[in-house]
Amino acid sequence: MSSQQYNPPTQSSAQDAVTIDASARTVHYKCGDCDQDVPLKRGEPIRCRNCGHRVLYKQRTNR
Numbered sequence: 001m002s003s004q005q006y007n008p009p010t011q012s013s014a015q016d017a018v019t020i021d022a023s024a025r026t027v028h029y030k031c032g033d034c035d036q037d038v039p040l041k042r043g044e045p046i047r048c049r050n051c052g053h054r055v056l057y058k059q060r061t062n063r
């Protein structure tokens with residue numbers, strides 16, 4: 001079992017860390033006006049990039 005949790009050393013794990021970090025900070029919202037998917041990073045203003053609407057709904061990642 002422990003062999004399945006083994007992570008390959010430095011090179012690829014560093015890339016993984018960047019990818020995970022970026023996706024973890026990006027939250028996907030759905031525009032309340034045009035239903036466009038709006039990915040926002042932490043600290044970015046809540047605003048639809050498609051139509052400029054400011055009411056966004058947080059999307060559920062669970063199915």
Ligand SMILES: [Zn+2]
Pocket residue numbers: 031032033034035036048049050051052053
């Ligand atoms: Zn919109």
